[in-house]
Amino acid sequence: MIQIKENKNCxxxxxxxxxxxxxxxxxxxxxxxxxxxxxxxxxxxxCNRCEQVCSVLNTSFVPKEGFPDAYLIYDTDSEWRKKSAAGGGFAAIARDFLKRYNGVVFGAVYDSDYNVYHTKTDSVDGIKSIQKSKYVQSETRDTFRMVKEELKNGKYVLYSGTPCQIYGLKSFLGKLSEDEKLFCVDLSCHGVPSPKVFQLYLDYLSRSEKSPIATFTMRDKQYGKNNYKQGFGISFENGNRQFNSHPSDYFGRCFWGEISSRPSCYDCHFKTVWRSADITLGDCWFFNSFVPSEQDTMGVTLAFTHSEKGKALLESNEFLCRYTVPSEKLIKVNGGMIYSSAEVHPQREEFFKRLKSEPFETVVDSMLPKKPKSKKNQLLDTLERFGIRLEKLRRKNRERRINALLQRTIPDNALGEMK
Ligand SMILES: Cc1cc2nc3c(=O)[nH]c(=O)nc-3n(C[C@H](O)[C@H](O)[C@H](O)COP(=O)(O)OP(=O)(O)OC[C@H]3O[C@@H](n4cnc5c(N)ncnc54)[C@H](O)[C@@H]3O)c2cc1C
Ligand code: SF4
Ligand code: SF4
Ligand code: SF4
Known part of the structure; x- marks a missing residue:
């Protein structure tokens, strides 16, 4: 029977x-x-079936030549695009899938208490709850069994989730995972923070505002004339609103401070360039350096295809605007989290220990203080508030960052897939 000797292996x-x-x-x-x-x-x-199905125990790295095909995509419907984490690539794929195959789509949603779990929908309205990233581990519950049932009944299935969830699903399905009616979409994955830390954060928000939360999103977008900002967007039942940039938000500091993710995420088994999913999606931050004729005004999704059916789903999708781009450059510039694990915060253990007896905000403020913006960025922000955008300087900064990213080497143990 399954026994977890080290947490990082589950x-x-x-x-x-x-x-x-x-x-x-x-x-x-x-x-x-x-x-x-x-x-x-x-x-x-x-019976030992639990050990036999565990993809950590039963997959190992197999080198593979070349890179998957790479695309930059966005939903041509700006309402869907605006409401997505990046460019709405997922929502466009899911809507096209429903229309084309009359199938079912699985993905991560919040319940009314903001617990994150995987569920199924067969409607366009249901896609609205699945779209947008929830940076918390999602419970798969009994969705693998549901997928099996759907496939056995001859239905088309699109399952979306983290790479490890897709490996888990495929391993669970065994031979049935080769069914042509199954499509899987995974993500460039930084890691999944703790649901417990997320609940402590939500409790802090309600306490500090003295009001229950009305709506919450981790990837809110605020639009300027030719650009947009992303952050945590929270509205409260008392009518107040917050928009917190990712580095300033309490939960953002935990996530990107590498202190709250699952132990397995700091030594991830599945960070390879090729995946068992049909498509991998992620954020694109340097769109203009790949597509000089266009600016990113609402978000762009990057996509890699790992199979012919994944490719077909993207290439004949009526809701998508799509550009083919060089894969290796895209991975180096935008996809660090495709092939490398985040480095764990040295005081992670102490963080969880202190959370048992101290208020969430006290622990975060003392262990993950807000980093002040550089003087240059402060100046750029001030000028922008007055409508002055120093585009030339921003472009120069971007080019410097891209050149540094292009110097990165993708390690040999990522140039392949887990099988
Ligand atoms: C935990 C997590 C970490 C991520 N880390 C990175 C990263 O380091 N770099 C990067 O480029 N992109 C990362 N992403 C992906 C990114 O946030 C966007 O989801 C991606 O760019 C696609 O954007 P989109 O607009 O096309 O679709 P979206 O609107 O983001 O579509 C949402 C998709 O994400 C899935 N999803 C949402 N929350 C979860 C969850 N908790 N668990 C499993 N699946 C979920 C949904 O099922 C759906 O398929 C991460 C996503 C998650 C959930
Ligand atoms: S990785 Fe998945 S299958 Fe393996 S022990 Fe953990 S939960 Fe079970
Ligand atoms: S799958 Fe089999 S070995 Fe594993 S817990 Fe269940 S009965 Fe026991
Ligand atoms: S980083 Fe790896 S282990 Fe963590 S959620 Fe992503 S795929 Fe799973």
Whole structure:
């Protein structure tokens, strides 16, 4: 039976729990708030299926020549694009999929208490809840079993999630994962923060505003004339609103401060250039350096295709604007998280320990203080508030950053896939 010796070797995909014929594995939260399988030994029949299905235990790196095809894409419907995390690539793929195949789409949503879990929809309206990144680990619950049922009933299925969830699903499905009716979309994945830390943060927000939260998004967009800013957008039932830039937000500081993600994310098993998914999606931050004729005014999604059916889903998609771009350059400039794991904060253990007895905001302020903006950026922001945008200087800064990123080497142990 499955035994977790080191936490970093379990990504919490839930495949073992869903395969168990006796339903004797429960996914239970540990002290940090991450789910791990716990076996009811009384009812276990030692069939070993849980170990056989674990993709951490049963996949290893296989080198592969070349790179997947790369695209920059965005939803041509600006309302969908604006409401997505990046360019709305996912929403366009999902809508086209529903229209073309009359199938079902699985992805991550919030419940009314902002717990994140995977669910199924067969409607365009349902796509609205799945779109946009939720930077918290999503529970797969019984969705792998649901996918199996749908495929067996002859339905087309599109499943979206983190790379480890897609590996978990495919391993769970076994031979059925080769079904032509199954399409999988994964992400360039930084890691998944703890649901417990997220709930402490939400509690802090309501306490400090003395009001329940009305709406919440981690990828809100505020639009200027030719540009936009991204941050956490929160509205409260008392009518107040907050827009917090990612580096200034309390939860943003935990996530990008590398202190709150799942242990497996700091040594991720699945950070390879090729994936078992059909398409990988991510954020594109330097659109103009790939497509000089156009500015990014609302977000752009980067996409890699790993199969012919993934390619077909992108190339004949009626909702997408699409550019083919050089893969290696795109990975180096935008896709660091495709092939490298985040480096863990040295005080991660202390962080979780202190959260047990101290207020969330006290711990974050003392361990992850806000970083002041550089003088140059402060000046640029001030000028922009007065409508002056020093485009030449910004372009020069961007070019310097891109040149530095292009010097990066993709390690040999990422130039392939896990099989
Ligand atoms: C935890 C996490 C970490 C990420 N890290 C990076 C990164 O380091 N670099 C990068 O370029 N991009 C990263 N992304 C992807 C990025 O945020 C965008 O989702 C991506 O650019 C696609 O944008 P979009 O506008 O096309 O689609 P979106 O509107 O973002 O579509 C949402 C998609 O993300 C899935 N999703 C949302 N939340 C979760 C979740 N908690 N678990 C599993 N699936 C989820 C949905 O099912 C759907 O498929 C990350 C996403 C998540 C969820
Ligand atoms: S990685 Fe997935 S299958 Fe493996 S032990 Fe963890 S939850 Fe189970
Ligand atoms: S060995 Fe079989 S019965 Fe026991 S927990 Fe694993 S899958 Fe379930
Ligand atoms: S970083 Fe790796 S282990 Fe963590 S959620 Fe992403 S794919 Fe899974």
């Amino acid at each position: 990504m919490g995909c839930g495949a073992c729990a869903q395969i168990c014929p006796k339903n004797c594995i429960e996914m239970k939260a540990d002290d940090e708030g991450f789910l791990y399988p716990v076996v009811d030994k009384e009812n276990c029949i030692d």
